[in-house]
Amino acid sequence: MVVRFVPLALPAAWGGVLLLKQIQPAYLDFFLGLFLLGNLPFVLRRRNANDDVRRCAGVIVWLPAIGALAGFISGFTGAVGMLFNRFYHQLGLRKDEIVATRAANDVLLHLVKVALYAAYGLIDRATLTAGLVVAVAALASSCLMKLSLRHIPDHLFRQVGHAAAVAAGVAMMALAGHQIAARDRLGIHYSQAPDAVEMVLDWRQHRLSFELEQPVELEIHHALHLYNATPVEFSTVRPISRSTLHVSPTRGIYVTRSARSPVDASDI
Secondary structure (H helix, E strand, C coil), rough: CCHHHHHHHHHHHHHHHHHHHCCCCCHHHHHHHHHHHHHHHHCCCCCCCCCCCCCCHHHHHHHHHHHHHHHHHHHHHHHCCEEEEHHHHHCCHHHHHHHHHHHHHHHHHHHHHHHHHHCCCCCCHHHHHHHHHHHHHHHHHHHHHHHHHHHHHHHHHHHHHHHHHHHHHHHHHHHHHHHHHHHHHCCEEEEECCCCEEEEEEEECCCEEEEECCCCEEEEEEECCCCCCHHHHHHHCCCCEEEEEEEECEEEEEEEEEEEEECCHHHH
């Protein structure tokens, strides 16, 4: 399995590292966390202690493609061990075989990634310190689990793996969501007046608002904000044309357009 998994995983990891230099991985982390939450039904489903995982002989054919995907995502986000737990279960591996296979794959993949991160200047003193602390904790945990793994039933091992994936998914979504909200000015606002209710979504320079007016009319409009703009820049910017989509049961669906100055106190 290692021979099938690793050859495409290593060059794909290089592609992931190159992409990491260009794009922040917060959005990918958020969607990976959402994917990991797909393990929740396996956690909640009742399992019999005597249940066995059936081997899917055809799954092994996809090992090179899985390796390439794992290498690319791992190079971009750092680690994807939890992401492919279900795949190892579908291969029908026992708990000790899963641990051994993942260890062999990850050791080779991470050695190459550490060299690539260092070559591209992505490792600083803080990163190195955090990595050493995590490594010491991981080694201590591995030694402890090696002694207790034989006493853990296979069905419980699978349940713990699914539960860990769900916990990792929640953590990834929470951390990535916080980063996205802070960096891209992501926010949701709600306001209510006697004759209207409005909900506003801010993202980067964009503002999308939904306003429900009485008696019954929905207005949807989009606007751009100018952040960190100087007076010189204001003089060269043309007025912004804003379109508003109206949805009314009496007047139907129609669009109105209005021009406004790009300089607004609420936009700076």
